[in-house]
Structure formats: C-alpha cells, structure tokens
Amino acid sequence: MTRIRIAVQKSGRLNEDSLKILKDCGISIDNGKDQLKATARNFPLEVFYLRNGDIPQYLRDGVVDIAIIGENVLVEKGSDIDTKEKLNFSKCRVCLAVPKGMKYNSVKDLEGKRIATSYPNTVKGYLESKGVSADLHIINGSVEIAPNIGLADGICDIVSSGSTLFKNNLKEVEVILKSEAVLAISPQISEERIEILEKLRFRIKSVLQARQNKYVLLNAPNNKLDEIISILPGMRSPTVLPLAEEGWSSVHTVINRDTFWEVIDELKQAGAEGILVCPIEKMVL
Ligand SMILES: Nc1ncnc2c1ncn2[C@@H]1O[C@H](COP(=O)(O)OP(=O)(O)OP(=O)(O)O)[C@@H](O)[C@H]1O
Ligand SMILES: O=P(O)(O)OC[C@H]1O[C@H](OP(=O)(O)OP(=O)(O)O)[C@H](O)[C@@H]1O
Numbered sequence: 022m023t024r025i026r027i028a029v030q031k032s033g034r035l036n037e038d039s040l041k042i043l044k045d046c047g048i049s050i051d052n053g054k055d056q057l058k059a060t061a062r063n064f065p066l067e068v069f070y071l072r073n074g075d076i077p078q079y080l081r082d083g084v085v086d087i088a089i090i091g092e093n094v095l096v097e098k099g100s101d102i103d104t105k106e107k108l109n110f111s112k113c114r115v116c117l118a119v120p121k122g123m124k125y126n127s128v129k130d131l132e133g134k135r136i137a138t139s140y141p142n143t144v145k146g147y148l149e150s151k152g153v154s155a156d157l158h159i160i161n162g163s164v165e166i167a168p169n170i171g172l173a174d175g176i177c178d179i180v181s182s183g184s185t186l187f188k189n190n191l192k193e194v195e196v197i198l199k200s201e202a203v204l205a206i207s208p209q210i211s212e213e214r215i216e217i218l219e220k221l222r223f224r225i226k227s228v229l230q231a232r233q234n235k236y237v238l239l240n241a242p243n244n245k246l247d248e249i250i251s252i253l254p255g256m257r258s259p260t261v262l263p264l265a266e267e268g269w270s271s272v273h274t275v276i277n278r279d280t281f282w283e284v285i286d287e288l289k290q291a292g293a294e295g296i297l298v299c300p301i302e303k304m305v306l
C-alpha cells in the first residue's frame with residue numbers, strides 16, 4: 022500500500038502543534054516519537070521525526086514527500102521547495118538586532134560589522150539586496166548572547182515576543198522576513214502520492230477553517246431580527262428557528278475569530294440574549 026511520507030520536527034517548537042493538526046485531521050499515529058518513523062492507523066501516511074534543519078534536504082532528495090516546517094527554514098535552506106498551506110502556528114519573524122546603546126539609523130550602519138546568526142543565507146541575501154557587506158559569524162544557538170560576550174556587533178535571529186532580545190539588552194532594527202509553519206512539498210513527490218496529499222490538504226483546510234471560526238447561537242425578539250441578521254456575517258445566511266415562546270427566535274451562525282468580540286458587542290446592543298458560543302470541529306466549505 023502506498024503511503025505519503027511526512028516529516029515532522031522530532032522535538033522542539035513545531036512538534037506538538039504539528040502532531041495536533043494531524044490528530045485534528047482524524048489521523049491516529051501509532052508509535053511514540055522515540056521512534057524515527059511511525060505509521061498512521063487510519064490514513065495512508067507515515068511520519069518521519071527529523072531535525073528541523075535537516076528537513077529541506079530530505080524533501081529535496083525525495084526521502085519524504087511532505088513536511089511541516091517553518092517558512093524561515095525554507096528561506097534559509099530550501100528556496101527551491103514549494104509550499105502549499107500556511108498552518109497558522111509558530112508565527113515569528115527573522116530580524117536583525119543590535120545592542121540598545123548602538124546608534125542605528127539604517128541597515129547601512131551594519132557595513133563592515135560582525136553579525137552572529139544561525140541563518141547565514143537569509144542575512145547574506147538581505148544585506149546584499151541593501152548593498153551592505155558584513156562579516157557573518159555562524160552559530161547554532163543562543164545567538165542573542167553574542168554581542169554581550171564580544172563575539173559580534175549585531176545578530177540576526179528569530180523573534181516572537183521580543184523577550185529574548187530584551188533580556189540580552191538588544192533592540193530589533195530590521196525585519197527580514199515573517200514566518201509561520203507551512204506544509205512543504207518535495208519536488209520529487211509521485212503522482213500517486215499527490216492524490217493522497219490532496220486528501221490530506223482537504224482535511225487540513227477544514228481544520229484550519231474550523232479553528233478560525235466559532236458557532237454562535239442566540240435568542241432574539243422577532244422585532245429585532247432584521248437588525249441582528251444584518252450584523253451577522255455567516256457562511257451563507259443565518260438559520261432562524263422559532264422559540265417555544267411566541268415572538269422570539271433562535272438564530273444560529275458562524276463568526277470569524279478575528280471579529281468575534283466586536284460582533285458579539287453589536288449583537289447584544291441590538292437586543293440579542295442568551296448568546297452561546299461553541300467551538301467548531303471541522304468546517305467544509
Ligand atoms: N520563539 C519562537 N516563536 C515562534 N516560533 C518560533 C520561535 N522560535 C522558533 N520558532 C519556529 O519554530 C521552528 C523550530 O524552532 P526550534 O527552536 O524548535 O528548532 P531548531 O532548534 O531551529 O531546529 P532543530 O529541530 O533542527 O533542533 C523555527 O524554525 C521557527 O519556524
Ligand atoms: O522573542 P522570543 O519570544 O523571546 O523568542 C525568540 C527566541 O526563541 C527562539 O529560541 P528557542 O527558545 O527556540 O531556543 P533555541 O535557541 O534553543 O532554539 C529563538 O531562537 C529566540 O532565541
């Protein structure tokens with residue numbers, strides 16, 4: 022039986038959310054991650070647990086067909102590799118940062134400076150595009166400490182909350198790129214496995230849609246229904262059902278997480294009562 026082979030980070034920031042999205046797609050994976058490889062019980066899929074930084078090469082060589090990986094790693098090591106879905110987790114940015122006390126007006130101030138990073142290709146490409154030449158020091162971790170120990174004048178690393186920069190007395194000066202976890206595809210994937218990939222993508226899309234929305238039920242007096250319905254976005258138009266109590270209706274709809282609280286406030290003001298909000302498990306459009 023043909024199975025699609027997916028690479029997932031063995032341990033680290035992407036591991037848990039990657040396995041969660043597969044689980045939410047209804048895929049049960051048998052073995053623990055102590056093994057290098059695990060087989061799904063109810064979907065033609067095999068999981069390979071790998072180091073994040075090695076995944077672009079595995080994709081390129083066709084050892085795995087697809088992978089869940091940070092876009093930043095593809096920019097650094099896999100610009101030849103295609104991506105299909107943005108997965109809406111592990112959001113971060115790759116930034117240049119310098120000591121708080123350093124005078125910095127533009128990227129030109131980095132000319133001739135020493136920059137510590139784990140993302141040399143990304144920094145090199147960025148600085149070249151700005152006509153700046155700097156001296157890159159490649160280190161694999163704890164990059165933010167480099168300026169404090171005299172190893173570099175500035176750094177390029179991942180920033181999310183900014184607290185690591187803050188703790189190391191650094192300031193973010195340029196955002197080189199924004200990143201999130203994506204589904205990456207091997208250039209060598211076979212036709213047969215593309216069919217499996219399309220099934221998986223269909224499920225992933227339904228899960229991501231569902232995560233982005235809430236199912237909302239509310240009660241409304243009939244004379245307020247028009248106003249309430251005009252506030253609701255909904256998939257098509259809301260479902261309106263009569264309540265046992267005369268003159269009242271129950272309204273059911275779907276609201277996007279991004280505008281959720283604003284819409285709820287408007288609904289309350291328009292006379293909605295007994296508002297219930299439920300998570301959605303899958304959403305097929
Ligand atoms: N602070 C952060 N906030 C959000 N996402 C992050 C953060 N740090 C890293 N990431 C994302 O998670 C990915 C994995 O990061 P992690 O630190 O777990 O792995 P790594 O040490 O780069 O790789 P390896 O698996 O090779 O050890 C990064 O490539 C990036 O896309
Ligand atoms: O802006 P923040 O929210 O502070 O996050 C940024 C930090 O997170 C990552 O490190 P991680 O914790 O993954 O450690 P690592 O260097 O061992 O990979 C990254 O390399 C930064 O150091």
Ligand SMILES: [Mg+2]
Nearest residue numbers: 033034162179
């Ligand atoms: Mg890290």
